[in-house]
Amino acid sequence: MIISKAKGQNSNIFVLKQKVKEAKGVLTLKFLAVKGAIFSFEPGQFILVSFLDNRANGKIRAYSISSCPQDKFLAITVKKIGIFSSALHNLKIGEKIKVNFPQGDFYPQKSMIRQPADLVFLAGGIGIAPFHSIIGNFYLKKSSKKITLFYSNRTKRDIVFFKELNEIARKRSSFKVIYLLTREKSKNKAIQECRRLNAKILKKYLRNLKNKNYFICGPAEFVNDLWRSLKKVGIKEDFIKTEAFH
């Protein structure tokens, strides 16, 4: 996604402090602000990232924040897919990047959290990043809001935050995670389905599809397909939020 403000204000310089390998070709990069504290953000929002030099031809890219507001650092979780993400992967500890203030409305609003409707998150691949922030925030706040995460990947090696998500699910009965693999058959007990996510699978685990707030994030094709499936089974637009990587 390429979006930027015409005005360059509100930019901050951040310095890389830590790199964590999460899965095949996926790194979490943890940053600190060069000056002062990290700006406030809603879990689920994204930032615009650019390099201070010319290494990605001055391009700007949007990345969902994968850390929680409670964390002392700001993290993005990046899958290596192109020139920009490769440059991020090659960033050395101590190097700096430019970050534009957080934006986007892909998060459960307060009114939505107050509603009795459960939250259903549909993540495809690296589309897990904003959900990691949202789920972590609910966990740290000890919220009892019911959340079901359907997390689809090609293979088991592609699953990001596998241990962490399982740990939260073990500790909190309000959080459930269902893993799906689309290009691999797995006998691992933690993997529930080895097929593409669809309305039928949602129904199998949620029983009733109505009266839920759906959030879909992943590659454009994944988001478009699931949005269509939800519309087909009669879910109203107001109950669906989408964020696509493109």
Place this chain on the structure above:
Amino acid sequence: MKKKKNKKIGDVIGGNKGKSWLYTGTVKNHFFHPRNVLLDERNYQYDGKGIAGNPLCGDMMALWIKVDPKTQKIKDCKWRTYGCASAIAATSMMSVMVTEKGGMSVKKALNLKAQQIIERLGGLPELKFHCSVLGLSALKEAINDYLKSKGAE
């Protein structure tokens, strides 16, 4: 000259990958006859303005809205872009969607999705998905601009 066999070739043969695609009739209609374009905003009284795009690659979108203060519905939506065919068609369609049937409420428009616009266009090539987001980003900026100015009153 020998006439070539009428093979179906795409409307566009895309960049480096040589993929070709066809645009739907609706996309072409909105691209060749874009609705609600505003070339000069100097005399246009608007309630909210939004700008989106990437100044580096040159895709820019400016969008203006008028909102009925009583109903909180969008009365008018004008735009101008230096964007591609898909961005033009998608934004044109979006401007129709937010103003038709007495106008879309501001709240509903904030949750308008690229998927809804693409469906009304009868589809867009996957590769051009991001182009439909440009107008949406500007629309959301414009609504936030309107809400901010309203809050400041």
